[in-house]
Amino acid sequence: MRAMATAATGMMAQQTNVDVIANNIANANTTGFKSMRAAFQDLVYQSQVREGALTNEAGTARPVGVDIGMGVQTAGVIRLNTQGGLTATENQLDVAIDGKGFFVVNMPDGSTAYTRDGNFQMSAEGTLVTKQGYEIDPGITIPDNSTSVAISEQGIVSAYVGSSATPVELGQLSMATFINEAGMKAEGDNLLRETTASGEAVAANPGDEGVGVLRQGYLENSNVNIIQQITDLITAQRAYEMNSKAIQTADEMLSSANQVR
Known part of the structure; x- marks a missing residue:
């Protein structure tokens, strides 16, 4: 019985x-x-009877076949x-991107x-850095006797x-865009990497066509919708329970078949 594996x-x-x-x-x-x-995407199907197979010598054919699916697999995380x-x-060093694009980070x-x-944040040398101390491109250093910073x-x-x-004027923050932002690889520490799926980074400046502008004194919140996530979590839990029930039912059916004399 395929049901248990499916x-x-x-x-x-x-x-x-x-x-x-x-x-x-x-x-x-x-x-x-x-x-x-x-x-997710469905797995391969096992064909027991092909669609269009002849049913008699008169030439009539089956309108549908008998194809049994083998289950599901994860296609990706989008x-x-x-x-x-x-x-x-x-905070004068907090900057949000209002629109598309990414800040460029120079790694050690x-x-x-x-x-x-x-x-x-500012490093000990006055360089603009991330919370992990990584330099923000193009490496802007703020003089130690500065009274305020404007972006x-x-x-x-x-x-x-x-x-x-x-x-x-100390410099201009650079940005980058990607053809397929979803193809970037997440590495933790709020950092993403370029991949072959994302395409090469396209250098840009804030405010360029198709690129967002910067908002000093603001931060971008997560786009997570908690209500939607809770709903999705309940749906996933119910689906898990139903799959578990299917295995239990298949096991009971096999037990019944084994008791047939």
Whole structure:
């Protein structure tokens, strides 16, 4: 009886589904986090009778066949790159992206990562960095005697140094876009990496056509919808229970068949 193996694939699929939902709920308050959704596809079918098979010598044929499915498998986990809401923080180093694009992060090993988390800090040298201390491209250093920092919608960073009433331009934050944002690889620490699926990064400046602008003093919230996640969690739990019930029913049927004399 195939039902036991088929239902087992359904239980494993729902385990994956719950894992994805749990991660979404856990990151409901993570800055710039994008919720994910598990996608599934059916497995191969075992054909017992082909569609269109002749049923008699007169040439009549079966309108449908007898194809028994072998279950389900996880096709992928899709990142939903919709805009999260913006929250005012009144912190001059907090920057949110309002629209498409990613901040560019220079990693210690010379590679490049990308993030939507604009909760920036200053290193001991005054360089603009992420919470993990990774440098934000293109490596803007804020003078230690600066009284305030201004970041425009186009990413131009300026600072008021000492008692000067005229701001000093320090540089412009760079950004990147991707043809397939969902194809980027998540690495933790709110960082994403370029992959062959995402396509190569397209360099841009904030405010360019098709690229979002920056909002100083704001952070982008997670786009996780808690109510939807709870609903999805209940649905996954019920599906898991039904697959478990299918295995139990198949086992009982086999037991009955074994008792036939």
